Amino acid sequence: MTEKHTWIGKLYLAFAFAILYMPIFYLVFYSFNSGKNMSGFKGFTWSHYQTLFADSRLIIIVLQTFLVAILSALIATIVGSLGALGIYQVRRRHTRNLLLSLNNILMVSPDVIIGASFLILFTAMGIALGFGSVLASHIAFSIPIVVLLVLPRLQEMDYAMIDAARDLGANSWQILSRVILPFILPSVFSGYFMAFTYSLDDFAVTFFVTGNGFATLSVEIYSRARQGINLEINALSALMFLFSIILIVGYYLLNQYTQSRRQRRQKDGVYLK
């Protein structure tokens, strides 16, 4: 590759990153504007952050959003990991492919379809719309990603380890908790993490199944944004951006940590693939 070529590449990437980040920084920048809207910076102020922290309705919605995210990710991780274990044990190729296709339906379906069909489902089952229906939907659409993250890790596992454990007298529960679980734990954590972000990020499905009394942050932002510009939302987005950065750095460090641990173990001669 020529010198000139790399120069063009870097310039193009700078342009691409500028496009990706410009709207986000634009939001954050105007959250400090003492004017009324997102044009013409009038002066620096913290006042939108003060309004934000005094807005008890919004604070409650933030807490509800996190509660849904934490709980739904937890339950989805448990069900999804067990599902991955189950699929892993299915020996017949045909059944296994069928299960995987069913698993992936919710991954590829457009959000409106998931939302609309869940709305019909909850109404048909007589379940009231609100916290319960939102939680159930978030669990439902997070399960497949957990399966997709845990299953490859299970397939990396050497089946001889399980045979060895059984030969040494371990029962099913011991095999699961002492052999399989420690091995797949990093992927279970990634699964939880992805489920958590899916839940935090979701708008369309929640919008369909939320009813009147309950709102998550996305739904609230949507209804406020439809009324026009309100710099309190900018302040909120600045805080959420900060939170995302903390999350992604945490995720990166966790990955680095598990990878370096794996490499160290390999170097020390402990058998781990």
Place this chain on the structure above:
Amino acid sequence: MTRTSRLSYFSLYLLWILFFVITPVALIVYQSFFNLNHQFTLQNYRDYLSSSVYLRMTLNSFIFAFLITLLTLLISYPAAYYLTRLKHRQLWILLIILPTWINLLLKAYAFIGIFSQAGSVNHFLTFIGIGPQQILFTNMSFVLVAAYIQIPFMILPIYNSLVDIDPAIINASHDLGANNVQTLWRVIIPMSANGVRSGVQSVFIPSLSLFMITRLIGGNRVITLGTAIEEHFLTTMNWGMGSTIGVVLIIIMFITMMLTASRRKGGVKR
């Protein structure tokens, strides 16, 4: 492990498949055969197929999704290509992923400010002498914002397929006398076709149904399949017709997936 113990922990997952995968799809198909008075009828499908409004809406939705996918691909392919040439690629890829974690609504909301009458784009247009234009609530603004939101989902699968290409093959191509353009066109692009396919798949399908962007950025002028479904379910309460459009969307989804199916899995969702 015994068969019974396997079934006991597998059952929760199987219940999930039954209740949240199979039942909802069945229900949406079932619902599409009912009219507002809860009578079984084929009227919804007859209405859909005979009404120029619905058919034009479907076609428009298709064209919008096509334009969004094309624009996203044109921006993303070079970006993914140059990303593979960088040092510390892990870090740069993380920076591509980071914006996808910002709530989609917030990103759309940012563009309400950027595209508004007194917003930055209009400032710039005034500065270069074109003068302020109506940008918000137009078709173009919808395509631009939707493409912006989808870019990372296109870059990631293409990047993954490009990284997998053995550098020796590219060296071989040069050694055999191909220039940069020939190498790109004859070697690199065909070898990254799987990444492009899964990128197109993960951009095109959601683009048919982004109803919140059409509402916030397109005003109420842009109507996609997603907008129509949302309208029928939550505003006019005509679930039968909404489900019918939903079934159409599911069929389009399957066709798209068949057309973009690749032998090797490499897709990233959302």
